[in-house]
Amino acid sequence: MINVVLALSTFEAGAEAIASAIEFSRVKEAKLFAVFVLDSTVPTAIFDKLTDIGFIGEKPGAELESAVSAEYRRQAAATLVEVKQAADATGVDCEVEVAEGDFVDKSLEAVARHSADTLIIVRTRKSFLSRLLTGTGMENLIRQAPCEIKVFEA
Amino acid sequence: MIPLSPETARVKVDARPLGIVVLSRSARIFAFIAIALLFWAIVSWPTPKGLTPIGQRALAIFVVSLILWVSQLLPLAITSLFAIVALPMMGVMDKAKAYSLFGNEAVFFIMGAFILAAAMVKSGLSSRVALFFLKRFGGGARQLILGLLLVPAFMAFWMPEHAVAAMLFPITLEIIHSLELRPGQSAFAKSVFLAAAYGAIIGGVATFLGGARNPLAIAILRQTTGQSIGFLEWMVAVVPTVLILLVVAYFLILYFFKSEITDISRASAVLEARIKELGKPTVEERMIGLIMLIAIVCWITIGKAVGLANIAITAVVLMFVFKLVSWKDIEDYVNWGVILMYGGAIALGFGVESTNAAGWVAKSTVLSWSLSPLMLITIIVTLSIFLTEGISNAAVVAILLPLGITVANSFGIDPKVMTLAVAVPSGMAYMLPMGTPANAIAFSSGFIKVKDMVKIGFILNIISIIVFMVVAKVYWPLLGLKF
Numbered sequence: 292m293i294n295v296v297l298a299l300s301t302f303e304a305g306a307e308a309i310a311s312a313i314e315f316s317r318v319k320e321a322k323l324f325a326v327f328v329l330d331s332t333v334p335t336a337i338f339d340k341l342t343d344i345g346f347i348g349e350k351p352g353a354e355l356e357s358a359v360s361a362e363y364r365r366q367a368a369a370t371l372v373e374v375k376q377a378a379d380a381t382g383v384d385c386e387v388e389v390a391e392g393d394f395v396d397k398s399l400e401a402v403a404r405h406s407a408d409t410l411i412i413v414r415t416r417k418s419f420l421s422r423l424l425t426g427t428g429m430e431n432l433i434r435q436a437p438c439e440i441k442v443f444e445a
Numbered sequence: 446m447i448p449l450s451p452e453t454a455r456v457k458v459d460a461r462p463l464g465i466v467v468l469s470r471s472a473r474i475f476a477f478i479a480i481a482l483l484f485w486a487i488v489s490w491p492t493p494k495g496l497t498p499i500g501q502r503a504l505a506i507f508v509v510s511l512i513l514w515v516s517q518l519l520p521l522a523i524t525s526l527f528a529i530v531a532l533p534m535m536g537v538m539d540k541a542k543a544y545s546l547f548g549n550e551a552v553f554f555i556m557g558a559f560i561l562a563a564a565m566v567k568s569g570l571s572s573r574v575a576l577f578f579l580k581r582f583g584g585g586a587r588q589l590i591l592g593l594l595l596v597p598a599f600m601a602f603w604m605p606e607h608a609v610a611a612m613l614f615p616i617t618l619e620i621i622h623s624l625e626l627r628p629g630q631s632a633f634a635k636s637v638f639l640a641a642a643y644g645a646i647i648g649g650v651a652t653f654l655g656g657a658r659n660p661l662a663i664a665i666l667r668q669t670t671g672q673s674i675g676f677l678e679w680m681v682a683v684v685p686t687v688l689i690l691l692v693v694a695y696f697l698i699l700y701f702f703k704s705e706i707t708d709i710s711r712a713s714a715v716l717e718a719r720i721k722e723l724g725k726p727t728v729e730e731r732m733i734g735l736i737m738l739i740a741i742v743c744w745i746t747i748g749k750a751v752g753l754a755n756i757a758i759t760a761v762v763l764m765f766v767f768k769l770v771s772w773k774d775i776e777d778y779v780n781w782g783v784i785l786m787y788g789g790a791i792a793l794g795f796g797v798e799s800t801n802a803a804g805w806v807a808k809s810t811v812l813s814w815s816l817s818p819l820m821l822i823t824i825i826v827t828l829s830i831f832l833t834e835g836i837s838n839a840a841v842v843a844i845l846l847p848l849g850i851t852v853a854n855s856f857g858i859d860p861k862v863m864t865l866a867v868a869v870p871s872g873m874a875y876m877l878p879m880g881t882p883a884n885a886i887a888f889s890s891g892f893i894k895v896k897d898m899v900k901i902g903f904i905l906n907i908i909s910i911i912v913f914m915v916v917a918k919v920y921w922p923l924l925g926l927k928f
Binding site (some may be wrong): 301302305306333334337338341342343344345346347348349350351354355357359360362363365440 | 518520521522559563566607608611612613620622627628629630657697776777778779780781783786837850878880881882885886888890891
């Protein structure tokens, strides 16, 4: 049986792409590991800028960061429940997990941990501006992935 | 295919071409070297006619500060520190004068306003007021959006807009959760976050308390011309624009994000539950509210005579006299970098104006074009509103206002008009997440995409320019503000 890792994050997820990933696993009779990375890069960049340009104090900054983290966890849990339910419904063996940190690092860690043959990532179509703001992690991941990589556009 | 163990996974491999890797890692150094060379070039260039050597040095400091503020290669406050050190070192002004500008009344007013806002947030008074008004808008989805626009707008009249946006964020999240809305799927969720952000932004231009750029603009006006705009005078001039823009923003949000839900009873229940959780107002909340109310009345009625900063600091002292807040609370809630930023910006503004560097730039550029005052103000307003999308709104004021006031004098435009034309639009950043903290907070929710913000924000920018200009041309002459 081949192993497939589906890497998702707050800024890189989409229902159609998730469905495509599940269908790919079903056709290949693969075991699917869905990893939702709580990517700290984007909120950290946002709150660093807020401190700098908005002169937000330490405590309100920390409170905001914790509210955002809690929100990302909630979104991760809801997405993974959907993935699990959809996989179960199509008979795909699926495990879900949440990781915290850099999207590229955590995705590569999941690939190594599960000895994945294929890494599936969801790429949201973005404008130049969006890419500037949410980084180019996806391109780095595509370059560094040690296995077959499939990119689904959300 | 190379198998990757967990150990090797921790090693980051930069697979880009070597030249790109070296360039990207040394870009920052090259940028600083280029800025230093530009500074040297401006200082050592033969002094042009109409510019004094001291003015030339002031201009060099201004250009470097402008680049650093725009590029944000350094934190804004550190760039201001650079300016305040460079001005006496380059002989532009006496060091005693440069450092004394940190003690400007505007800086102390801003400090006082931030401390008062911190007390309101810490005590829970701001959340109580927000919830009290929000629950009155629980009749339906459209009504809730209206509430989420009006409540932060009204609150940003009396406390910094970023504090309002930060305070409202957990409330908006709870509303979203109660309605089980999902990112990427819900237009109503987008409208909730955008309404809260735009409400705070639009309301933040109405008084000196909504954004520190407003007192900064007044300080630059006073330092360069000796004139000033009072608290009430500002409100009377700006509030009509605010009211019109709130109406426009409401309909634009409804148009762009058509709500997929009608029943918001669960959101209303959440608001009710939050209010119940807060219980009855504490003595501290009542006292802080009373002191804030007295301060507002004083700013409006006797602000010009007594001094805005004196009223703000007296209110802060009273809060400590009654033990309503502790110094630890204030330290946690206030970012003291604000003092460095604004002190430096005022000193730089004074430096370029007093050495006639601003006058020379104006003569070499704007004054050589045959513009009508109306065209000039339109250009300034447009420049302010689009510049503020990319850089801090305080930096927009620090960069544009010293030049703007000089140009205004040459065109026979009331400098107060120019001050309003720079300061008010510089607070209207709707398009980009990093334009202003309120947008960044909304974007960080994960519910809004950049393209959502750009689309509606651009239209709101254009409408803001039109509304501002119409109000300025039709209504301001009634207040004696003519151009």
